Amino acid sequence: MSVKRDSFSVSITVGAYGSAFGAAAVAADFSVLQACLLSLLLFSGASQFAVVGVIAAGGTPLSAIATSTLLGTRNGLYGLRLAPILKLRGWKRIVAAQITIDESTGVALAQNSENEMRKGFWYTGFGVYLFWNLFTLAGALGAQAIGNPSAWGLDAAVPAAFLGLLWPRLSDRKSWVLAALAIVLALTLTPFVPAGIPIISCTLLAIIIGWRK
Amino acid sequence: MNAFWIAVIGSSALAFAIKVLGASVPESVLSHPRILRINNLVPVALLTALVAVNTFADKTKLVIDNRALGMAAAIVLLIAKAPFPVVVLGAALTSALAYRYF
Structure with a gap:
C-alpha cells in the first residue's frame, strides 16, 4: 500500500472521531470555542477526552490537567523515537512536535525506508490535524444544536469513547x-x-x- | 478565569511541552525498557479508570443507571468489530432509550 493512501485513510477515519470529541466536550458544558481550542492546541485524542471526562465527572481542573498530561507522556516518547528519522531543526521541529501523536508515529514506523517514514509522518500528522479539527467543530456544533445531551440520556457517549480508545490496547x-x-x-x-x-x-x-x- | 479555561489552557500547554521535550532530548535518557513498558501501560490504566468512573460514578456516589446499559451496548459493538463512531453512537442511543423508558 502506498504511503499516501495509508496516510489518507488513517487521517479521515481518525479525524471522524473528532466529531465524538466535539460532541462530548459540549455535553460536558465546554463551549464550542473551548472544544475547538483543545483540538487545535492539545491535539491528542485520549488526553482531550480525559480533560472532558474528568471535568464531566466533577473533578477539579488540576486533576483534569494531570490525567491529560499523564496520557500525553507517550507523545514525548514517540518524539524521541522519531527524532533520528525526521532529523529536524528549529521551527520545523516544533511543528513536527505538535503533530507527533499515535497515528503519525504509527504510520511512519510502519514504512520500510526512512524517506517513506518521513512522508508517512508528515502526511498523516497534517491529515489527522486537518480532519480532527474540522470534525471537532462539526460535532461541537451538532451537540450544541440538540441542547444538553444529559437531558436526553445520551451521556454514555463519553465512557463509550474511552472504551473505544482502550479496546485496541x-x-x-x-x-x-x-x-x-x-x-x-x-x-x-x-x-x-x-x-x-x-x-x-x-x-x-x-x-x-x-x-x- | 473559570475551571474550564484553566483545564483547556493548562492541559494544552503541558501537552505541547511534552511533545517538544520528546523531540529535543537525547534518546538515551528515556529509552530504558522499564520506562517504555510503564509508558505503554499508563494509557490502559487511565482509560480504564475513565471508563469506570464515567459509567458508574455520579460525583462521589456509585450508581447503576442508563449509562451502564449504554456501555453494555458499546461492548457488544466492539466485540462485533464496529468502527469507533458506531460504538459511541450506539452507546449514546441505547443509554438515551434506557433513560426515556425506565
Whole structure:
C-alpha cells in the first residue's frame, strides 16, 4: 500500500472521531470555542477526552490537567523515537512536535525506508490535524444544536469513547489484568476522595505492573 | 478565569511541552525498557479508570443507571468489530432509550 493512501485513510477515519470529541466536550458544558481550542492546541485524542471526562465527572481542573498530561507522556516518547528519522531543526521541529501523536508515529514506523517514514509522518500528522479539527467543530456544533445531551440520556457517549480508545490496547494478559485492577481501584476510591483522584491513582497500578518484565 | 479555561489552557500547554521535550532530548535518557513498558501501560490504566468512573460514578456516589446499559451496548459493538463512531453512537442511543423508558 502506498504511503499516501495509508496516510489518507488513517487521517479521515481518525479525524471522524473528532466529531465524538466535539460532541462530548459540549455535553460536558465546554463551549464550542473551548472544544475547538483543545483540538487545535492539545491535539491528542485520549488526553482531550480525559480533560472532558474528568471535568464531566466533577473533578477539579488540576486533576483534569494531570490525567491529560499523564496520557500525553507517550507523545514525548514517540518524539524521541522519531527524532533520528525526521532529523529536524528549529521551527520545523516544533511543528513536527505538535503533530507527533499515535497515528503519525504509527504510520511512519510502519514504512520500510526512512524517506517513506518521513512522508508517512508528515502526511498523516497534517491529515489527522486537518480532519480532527474540522470534525471537532462539526460535532461541537451538532451537540450544541440538540441542547444538553444529559437531558436526553445520551451521556454514555463519553465512557463509550474511552472504551473505544482502550479496546485496541487490551492486547495481552498483562493489560487485561491491569484494566481489571484499575476498575476496582477507581470505583473503590470514588466515594472517599475528590473526583479525579481515583482516575490519576491508577497510574500507580501501571507503574507496579510495568516494573517487572 | 473559570475551571474550564484553566483545564483547556493548562492541559494544552503541558501537552505541547511534552511533545517538544520528546523531540529535543537525547534518546538515551528515556529509552530504558522499564520506562517504555510503564509508558505503554499508563494509557490502559487511565482509560480504564475513565471508563469506570464515567459509567458508574455520579460525583462521589456509585450508581447503576442508563449509562451502564449504554456501555453494555458499546461492548457488544466492539466485540462485533464496529468502527469507533458506531460504538459511541450506539452507546449514546441505547443509554438515551434506557433513560426515556425506565
